[in-house]
Amino acid sequence: MKVLVTGGAGFIGSRIVDFLIKAGHETVVIDNLSTGRKDFVNPKAIFYQADITKSLDTIFHKETPEIVIHTAAQTMLRYSIENPIFDATTNIIGTINVLEACKKFKVKKIIYTSTGGARVGEPKYLPVDENHPLNPSSPYGISKHSAEHYVWLYNQLCGIDYLIFCFGNVYGPRDNPKSNRATPIFSWKILTNQVPQIFGDGNQTRDFIYVLDLAEFIVANMTKSPEHKLFHLANGEQTSVNELFALLKEFSQTKIEAIHTESIKGEIRDIVLDTRLAQKELNWKPKTTFREGIKETFNWMKENKKLFE
Ligand SMILES: NC(=O)c1ccc[n+]([C@@H]2O[C@H](COP(=O)([O-])OP(=O)(O)OC[C@H]3O[C@@H](n4cnc5c(N)ncnc54)[C@H](O)[C@@H]3O)[C@@H](O)[C@H]2O)c1
Numbered sequence: 076m077k078v079l080v081t082g083g084a085g086f087i088g089s090r091i092v093d094f095l096i097k098a099g100h101e102t103v104v105i106d107n108l109s110t111g112r113k114d115f116v117n118p119k120a121i122f123y124q125a126d127i128t129k130s131l132d133t134i135f136h137k138e139t140p141e142i143v144i145h146t147a148a149q150t151m152l153r154y155s156i157e158n159p160i161f162d163a164t165t166n167i168i169g170t171i172n173v174l175e176a177c178k179k180f181k182v183k184k185i186i187y188t189s190t191g192g193a194r195v196g197e198p199k200y201l202p203v204d205e206n207h208p209l210n211p212s213s214p215y216g217i218s219k220h221s222a223e224h225y226v227w228l229y230n231q232l233c234g235i236d237y238l239i240f241c242f243g244n245v246y247g248p249r250d251n252p253k254s255n256r257a258t259p260i261f262s263w264k265i266l267t268n269q270v271p272q273i274f275g276d277g278n279q280t281r282d283f284i285y286v287l288d289l290a291e292f293i294v295a296n297m298t299k300s301p302e303h304k305l306f307h308l309a310n311g312e313q314t315s316v317n318e319l320f321a322l323l324k325e326f327s328q329t330k331i332e333a334i335h336t337e338s339i340k341g342e343i344r345d346i347v348l349d350t351r352l353a354q355k356e357l358n359w360k361p362k363t364t365f366r367e368g369i370k371e372t373f374n375w376m377k378e379n380k381k382l383f384e
Pocket residue numbers: 081082083084085086087088105106107108109110111112125126127128145146147148149150165169188189190191219241242243244245246256
């Protein structure tokens with residue numbers, strides 16, 4: 076099949092591209108390289124440096140993809156609080172623009188990548204299932220969730236088939252220490268002898284998921300037609316930020332201690348996702364344990380430190 080991946084130079088998108096190529100799909104990437112890297116794009120993919128907020132007609136006209144996997148986004152929750160207009164422009168207007176191109180050039184299906192935590196806000200119960208009420212507490216949570224509505228609407232109005240995958244906290248090789256994500260930031264700080272900063276007491280919990288498990292699953296399931304359309308993808312395990320840091324200390328053998336600073340307004344306290352729907356309908360079963368995945372991630376950062384200097 077011919078598949079177009081927006082954000083295919085990014086942390087998650089570039090892994091999806093690798094699995095698409097491995098499975099023999101003709102793969103096209105659109106990325107403006109704002110946080111992604113050209114050297115992460117599989118050389119067998121056709122690459123366009125382009126912005127999803129601008130017209131994509133020329134690319135879609137030339138490539139006529141059958142499936143679009145839309146991962147391009149402004150992904151930093153903290154940044155979105157300071158820059159809500161930029162966040163909404165990329166995540167909402169950018170998604171509408173991608174959907175307009177899908178409509179015009181008769182794309183059969185769009186796979187939208189969303190967030191399991193930020194769209195919900197402070198959970199009312201745990202684990203959070205797909206029916207949990209949505210009260211996003213950040214512009215990022217609102218923009219990612221709004222885009223889901225547009226994906227749904229284009230299905231109703233134009234018949235574009237879709238699936239929406241809402242991730243836990245994704246971690247793994249190729250993650251960027253310039254992101255808002257704890258694993259690459261802590262790893263980077265440890266490797267460059269800086270003091271990592273933990274917001275709040277560090278007992279806040281997240282549901283971490285290894286990037287390769289996620290990317291492989293998306294490619295294997297992109298053509299399926301399950302009963303539901305929106306699924307949580309996570310480990311279904313509650314892990315604290317302190318536990319994450321302790322594991323990185325163990326693998327790095329560092330003596331550096333993190334300092335604790337004020338927690339960030341807009342970030343939720345605890346989250347763990349209920350993944351039973353994806354297990355039942357799509358046989359979701361992550362392969363990588365948190366311990367194995369963090370070790371791989373730290374070792375990758377150690378070997379690839381130069382990329383981020
Ligand atoms: N990393 C996580 O923990 C996580 C969790 C839940 C959901 N997600 C979602 O997964 C998707 C991928 O996130 P990621 O972690 O790989 O982040 P990332 O920043 O590595 O990837 C985003 C990619 O989109 C590109 N991009 C950004 N704005 C663009 C624009 N206007 N035009 C074209 N390209 C643009 C960037 O250059 C980058 O390559 C996002 O939609 C994000 O919201 C990520």
